[in-house]
Amino acid sequence: MKINRLTVDGKDYFLPESVEELRGKILAAIQAGGGYVNIPPLRDGPGIDILFSPGMPVTWTQIDVGGEAGENGGEAEADDDYEDPYSSL
16 A cells, blocks of 8 residues: 655655645645645544745655565565574674
8 A cells, every 4th residue: 555745844744645736735725825725634533734935844754664574665574584683793
């Protein structure tokens, strides 16, 4: 499952997967010189209204959570493959 993190002025907001429409609303508010945009909750609830303005730092991050070991792009490492780097000391 992928979760999107929106960081606005140092505060993190976790969002459902589809964020393209929200990005457009935020961009439109900033281009208009400022405006409120409702940030939907990750689960149930009304969300939160944030006032976006030009110059406000906004960062998007996508996080892949859940699944089995090795599913998120990394190899699952078996104990047999472990080599003690200090065994020769």
